[in-house]
Amino acid sequence: MSFRNVVGHELQLQVLRRTIARGRVPPAYLFLGPPRVGKTLVALEFAKALNCLTPPPEGQLPDACDQCDECRRFERGSHPDFGFLQPLVRVQLEDETGERTRTQVAGSMIQVEAITELIAEAYLKPVRARRKVFVISSAEAMNEPAANKLLKTLEEPPGATTLILTAAGTANLLPTIVSRCQIVRFGPVPPRQIEAGLAAQLPTAQPDAIHIAAALSGGKFGWARDLVEQPRLLEIRRRVLALAARWARCGRLEALQGAEQLIAAAEEWWTATQTDEVAAELLKRNRDRVLRTKVLDVLDILLSWFRDLAALANGSRPPAEVLVNSDFQAELTAAATVYPRGAAQRGFDFLSEARLALAGNANLRLTLEVLLLHLIGLAHPQAADT
Numbered sequence: 001m002s003f004r005n006v007v008g009h010e011l012q013l014q015v016l017r018r019t020i021a022r023g024r025v026p027p028a029y030l031f032l033g034p035p036r037v038g039k040t041l042v043a044l045e046f047a048k049a050l051n052c053l054t055p056p057p058e059g060q061l062p063d064a065c066d067q068c069d070e071c072r073r074f075e076r077g078s079h080p081d082f083g084f085l086q087p088l089v090r091v092q093l094e095d096e097t098g099e100r101t102r103t104q105v106a107g108s109m110i111q112v113e114a115i116t117e118l119i120a121e122a123y124l125k126p127v128r129a130r131r132k133v134f135v136i137s138s139a140e141a142m143n144e145p146a147a148n149k150l151l152k153t154l155e156e157p158p159g160a161t162t163l164i165l166t167a168a169g170t171a172n173l174l175p176t177i178v179s180r181c182q183i184v185r186f187g188p189v190p191p192r193q194i195e196a197g198l199a200a201q202l203p204t205a206q207p208d209a210i211h212i213a214a215a216l217s218g219g220k221f222g223w224a225r226d227l228v229e230q231p232r233l234l235e236i237r238r239r240v241l242a243l244a245a246r247w248a249r250c251g252r253l254e255a256l257q258g259a260e261q262l263i264a265a266a267e268e269w270w271t272a273t274q275t276d277e278v279a280a281e282l283l284k285r286n287r288d289r290v291l292r293t294k295v296l297d298v299l300d301i302l303l304s305w306f307r308d309l310a311a312l313a314n315g316s317r318p319p320a321e322v323l324v325n326s327d328f329q330a331e332l333t334a335a336a337t338v339y340p341r342g343a344a345q346r347g348f349d350f351l352s353e354a355r356l357a358l359a360g361n362a363n364l365r366l367t368l369e370v371l372l373l374h375l376i377g378l379a380h381p382q383a384a385d386t
């Protein structure tokens with residue numbers, strides 16, 4: 001992989017490659033943009049290109065060659081001057097004999113211990129690279145002690161080190177962290193580019209599946225790729241959208257049932273995207289903690305529903321041009337007649353709040369039940385206040 005394999009974000013890549021060419025790399029970056037648009041991939045490629053030993057061809061900007069010793073170590077995941085942090089949860093597994101082991105899976109929090117460890121390494125001289133690079137993916141998942149610890153490092157950055165933070169937005173980051181980072185913003189990738197990227201990277205995939213995934217992706221290439229690689233996800237998506245269509249017309253008593261259905265969808269999402277046995281065991285032992293990360297994917301589907309409703313309410317262009325979920329045009333049009341003005345935007349806000357709450361430590365079931373009471377109440381504004 002190299003910058004050539006990044007789908008979209010041409011301007012951002014230009015800026016980063018010019019920075020490498022000039023040789024004056026800032027101590028800290030903040031890559032901002034929606035989840036799964038490719039921020040972390042760009043951060044990894046940037047880290048590799050920064051330390052690649054092969055000079056770029058005359059007249060071209062730097063990129064990783066993928067051949068030299070540095071690039072290869074990096075690809076093998078064994079480069080001593082590179083570190084990667086993402087939100088994790090510690091879980092305990094138990095086999096039939098009662099033997100217990102601890103492991104870590106993708107989770108919702110970056111703890112202070114992980115930041116402390118990263119910083120200790122960041123202050124050491126590079127072992128072999130020109131620059132040490134540390135990527136902190138989903139930096140908004142840092143708890144308060146972790147964020148404060150990182151802030152101290154940004155105030156006195158270590159010499160030959162660059163930190164790259166990625167986040168969906170700045171709302172959950174300390175303003176003092178944001179102000180010390182060079183910000184690079186990433187927007188959604190246009191569907192046509194996603195379609196071309198998927199076709200190039202997944203040459204055996206069905207063109208129909210690629211077309212649907214690109215249209216549904218909301219500009220998130222990583223998500224589109226998951227959809228093509230796991231056709232079961234498309235089925236889960238259909239089910240979640242059918243639920244959303246139902247909520248436009250049902251009573252608020254269905255909120256409890258709806259929360260249960262979303263959790264079930266998250267569970268299926270998890271099993272569809274995991275293949276090893278540990279995954280099933282993890283789900284059994286730590287259901288709540290595993291599902292809270294997958295529910296975020298399910299909430300993204302609902303976000304696309306309310307985004308479509310807002311586009312229909314806006315009404316300036318024909319539905320076929322503006323809808324992400326164009327296969328649900330009939331259901332969306334019917335729902336749009338039920339909701340009062342402004343309801344789609346409020347639905348969008350409720351979902352964003354729930355996402356943030358779940359990325360923190362909020363109770364999964366309770367958060368979803370409250371969310372559904374709000375979403376179902378949107379169609380009956382006068383009843384929602386009683």
Ligand SMILES: [Zn+2]
Pocket residue numbers: 051052053054064065066067068069070071072
């Ligand atoms: Zn190289």
